[in-house]
Amino acid sequence: MSAGAATDGGHQVAGAGKTIIEGGTGGAAPQPVITDLAFHANRQGGHFECLALAPTTTSGNPESGTFEVNVMYVTGTVTSMEVSDGTAVLKGTATVTGLGAGQNVTFTFTVIAGGPGTTATLTVSTLLEGQVTVH
16 A cells, blocks of 8 residues: 655645454454555545455355455545644545445544555444554
């Protein structure tokens, strides 16, 4: 992910990448969850997309490394953006399917500028997706 197209003068941010959610699905037998995300924003607004996928079967079984189950999709409009010291905070409303499903769901996406290893956190008002490490 290149979460570093931030220009403090023009206040523009953009990025995309693949992530893994820390703790996966949670619970006693957590399953990994990977996400593909993309975002762009400036002072006038922007857009955010996040698709979360889980394995087709539980760990240890054949195909457990095949991530094809759509467990959450967030598509939203960025309505505000703050950039400070290499960190961008995007806020807006989204349509969420799967986990935390709803219309006009508020979200906050925080990302630190950088490439692989960058930290990003997505919070939707219906649940906390979690902190992710960008690859």
